[in-house]
Amino acid sequence: MTVSLPYVVFGVTGRTGAAAADALLRAGQPVRVVVRDPAKGQPWAERGAQVAVADLTDLAAMTSALSQARGAYVVSPQHYQREDLFALAGVIADITARAALAAQIPRLVALSSIGADRASGTGWIGMNRMFEQRLGDTGIPTVFLRAAYFMENWTPLVGAAVDNGTLPTFLSPPQHPLPMVATADVGRIAAALLQEESTNTSIVTLSGPEDYAPGDVAAIIAATLGKRVDVAVVPEAAWPQALAAAGFSAAALAGFIEMTRSLNSAHIDIKSDPRAVERAGTTPLKHVIAELARH
Template identity: 70%
Template sequence: MTASIPLPYVVFGVTGRTGAAAADALLRDGLPVRVVVRDPAKGRLWAERGAEVALADLTDLASMTRALTRVQGAYVVSPQHYNREDLFQLADLIAGTTARAAAAANVPKLVALSSVGADRENGTGWIGMNRMFEQRLAEAGIATVFLRAAYFMENWMPMVGHALRTGPLPTFLAPARRRLPMVATADVGSAAAALLQEEWKGTRVVNLAGPRDYAPNDVAAILSSMLDKPVDVVVLPEAEWPQALADAGFSVAALAGFTEMTRGLNSALIDMGSDPSAIGRAGTKTLEQVIKDIAMK
């Protein structure tokens, strides 16, 4: 008799940070992986590493169902299209298509990327798209972990780049002394890979933060130590946000979503402790390591 070939774990979002980290972690553990991409060229690197490559459009039920058929589990993400005015409607379409495809393919379990604040009904801006994702997947009746990540450490990349070029560190977060949970995207992917290998029933919520919380002042202190010179924090008033983000390519709707989300962060409406049912986990990568990586690029 020949040994049966184990079914793969499916990973979406491998052209982004968390999906790439999840696929990398699973492959490093010697597990079978199927990555899902829309462009075949984006899958070549993963094929060279031994992964199966599936082609799918996140809004197409047939291709999504094929990508999710005969698997051990899947890490699913809903990419957000900040250049579109209909980004919330598109996010809802992607969420619904993912849920229907997973149900049609009889996927045993899902790990879904979400965000701190997704338990809130309103006042969270962009995070409302993560809430849609959770709701649609919960309706599918599949065992699912909603991986609610803290503020991504990599969100500091533009501001750190600005500070490295010109001196001061701009920030949308206020007050500058208040610490927030933050997490590296590499830790998000690693956590997703670990959760896929666990067993559970029903739905669970896992909050993921880094090893410690950070304030804008802490970011400036890290840069100051690296550069061996003082780095000042400049808190941008809300009236200046549109101009500061002028080169980001945000649609009007996306800018409004960013503004509401940032207000929610600054007012502590968006908070890791708002959902008592969530299970807390912590990554290992520090903001110092992430900023060092940014500075070296």
């Protein structure tokens, strides 16, 4: 009996990786999940997945995790509590690229972000740009999956709105729609792209079924809870204080501020790279926000 080679999935302790691995398993595909903590792999092993243990900065372990596989969904987790988060992202990008070459993996789907085509002025997204560039240099056929603003980014702000009837937002103006996407759709599309087995390198931008504004988020919370919810734009001077509880390092805070400024000014724009192919997820914002508001 011929045993099919697995698809390797990173980030299964996060939302997009878990969704990608789930979609592949549901499709009957063999899967190898990569975790740092073996205990985190146990639920996946119970579903029939192989489990590889690797730190993203360990070249030998990464090479082993990527070996004898049909393709891989790779991510670069961002460590917002560290001052050296950009340097660490560079190391992870380099190790991932070197391991993929050493493992001779035939293709990759790499999680990135809208704005990764911009050379500067994008804050945190500069880490995604490094990831893209280093993987691109390998020559391995790769789909760079540039996701829009995650709907789940609203989680702590929805909590505040549930508690006090006011939704704080760093995005402005509050009625200006932006592309947003559910992380479940990111993982599902990543799994679909892996199974396409194209031999080309490409860029895919991914948004939700429509664009949404902060005012839409507030309206969904209000409808879910049956009470009025106002929107309060946090002025930029107050951003550091508003984010004090988030545990960001000074470097991460500066990256957040630059990124958010660029979202508000449309320097970060889903349509800014003419090479990109647009795809849309199916999960509406209402599904994600109403679920958050109920919990």
